[in-house]
Amino acid sequence: MSGKHRRAVVIGGSMVGMAVARAVSEHFDEVFIIDKDHFPRTAPEHRKSVPQSWHIHNLTLRGQREIEELLPGFVETAVGLGAMQIDHALDVAAFTS
DSSP, X not given: OOGGGSEEEEEOXXXXXXXXXXXXXXXXXEXXXXXXXXXOSSSOOOOTTOGGGGSOOOOOHHHHHHHHHHSTTHHHHHHHTTOOOOOHHHHOOOOOO
């Protein structure tokens, strides 16, 4: 790469931001993630500037596969930290009007 394209900056440290950082890491010498929140190193915490951090979240099977390809061991680590694996056909009920 030319000198002016050695670094990439990713705005936001969400799961998507982390996945983007990993995806571009093979194309840049350095990747910086900028987020206005502090990320704790010892235990997960709700993020002050993300009101939906208190909501239940779901990662589809396809999403799991894609994240796992970029970050091998992600699913095992998430489950180890308390995430639940569910079967969408058996464990989810959706009501629409």
